Amino acid sequence: MRLIRRRPLLATVLLCALAVLAARPSDGGDGARAPGHGAPASVSAQVAKLYAEAAAATRRYEAGQRQAARQRSEAQRLEKLLDRERREISVLREDLGRLARSQYRNGGGLPLTAHMILADDPDELMRGQRVFSQANLALDNALEKGARAEARLARDEAKAAAAWKKLEKRNRQLADLKRDIEQKLETARWQLQGQADASVAAGSCRGAVRLDQPETNFTDPWVAPVETYELSASYGSGGARWASRHTGQDFAVPIGTPVRAVGQGKVVRVSCGGAFGIEIVVQHAGGYYTQYAHLASVAVDQGDHVTAGQWIGQSGTSGNSTGPHLHFEVRVTPEMGSAVNPVPWLARRGVSL
Incomplete structure (x- = not known):
């Protein structure tokens, strides 16, 4: 029974060995490169992919931060404009109050006809009334204009603040994504390094792990050995x-x-x-x-x-x-x-x- 069990196991082992030999990368031609050691292509490729993803996530996050800062500055600018409009309207209202109080002290409670009968110079009184009416109309127009401006600025401010909050929320999501990718990359990096250490301990390397390199289009004949360092x-x-x-x-x-x-x-x-x-x-x-x-x-x-x-x-x-x-x-x-x-x-x- 033992002999019958061993023969299928031996055949299976031989088939697996043949498959491994057929699938392994070709040697580089020097004695230092032997099969069976080094980082599998999947780990190297995973690190390269995560490296690119982490760089892209960092760029998106930093761009979002800059955009949020610009939006926040816009909201603050509109808030300052709104405060200025409020102060101007407050001054107009104070002027209107002074005019109204002055009219009341000068008999503003009597009808205009009574003022004309009691006045020493009715023409002068009419001119004064016209001036007051014009001032009152101008004040009303200014108040109405100010109210429209205040409403418009308030809408713009609310819109800018909402956009800023939306960007801040998106940036938090980008920060979480960036942190998640970086954590995965750190784990994959040390897996890759662990397998590299095993290769060094064995004194032999696998064949090349071909990586998908992005388009570079270098125009200079010489470059630095790493991009960021x-x-x-x-x-x-x-x-x-x-x-x-x-x-x-x-x-x-x-x-x-x-x-x-x-x-x-x-x-x-x-x-x-x-x-x-x-x-x-x-x-x-x-x-x-x-x-x-x-x-x-x-x-x-x-x-x-x-x-x-x-x-x-x-x-x-x-x-x-x-x-x-x-x-x-x-x-x-x-x-x-x-x-x-x-x-x-x-x-x-x-x-x-």
Whole structure:
């Protein structure tokens, strides 16, 4: 009975093994790339997708904040106009009250005919009455105009305030969406890094995980290796983690940040293990090489030709690294020990860091 059970199990295992071998990416051609290690395409792609979504959500949130600020300023401007209209109407009402009180003190309670009979100069009295009537009419018109303006401003103010509140509500929703995406991205980033660490420990990498890169349309032949960054350890700086001096320029970026080829060239090395963790070396015209180290995943294979700005991997903190960053070197050979200062090298090619 045992023998009968083992044979179907063995056949199943062989079939699974054949399926895995058929499905795995092709090796890059160097001994450092073996199957079975590294980040699955789904995790790398998920990080890239969430990275793009988080950037888009941040842009939408910041645009909403700016729009809400403009709407809030408009509401405040209308409130000031409304206050000014109220003050002007109050002054008009006080003037009307003074005129009415003056008329009453001068016999305003008697009919106009009686005023004419008792007046020393009826013509002068009529002129005074006309002036008062005209002033009263002007005041009534001003009050009516002011009331219309006040009503219009009140409507505009209410409309602006409602629009601002609507924007604030939308911005809260955008903030929640942004926070949710960033939390998912952070989780996916560390999943990717965990698998990168496993690759480094094994000393072997899978084939390239091809990422869907957005249209870039770079017009310059040289670009920075990452789009958004903070410079950290510089070339030649000292530190306990380096044998002598730092041989490159570090870019502090989160895990999963797309890493770009700085210029056109050919991938001459993709390897895992050692102090640099997962690394890529690209050969450029003119006898120079660029190295991209401490990666979490690679998007190219050895022998691939790359263009300026093309995604070649995702940043991480593999190998001898204290935190997420990209270690970038410029060399005169593909090997360690031939590095030159990458900052002036890029500057001479039109890239200021």
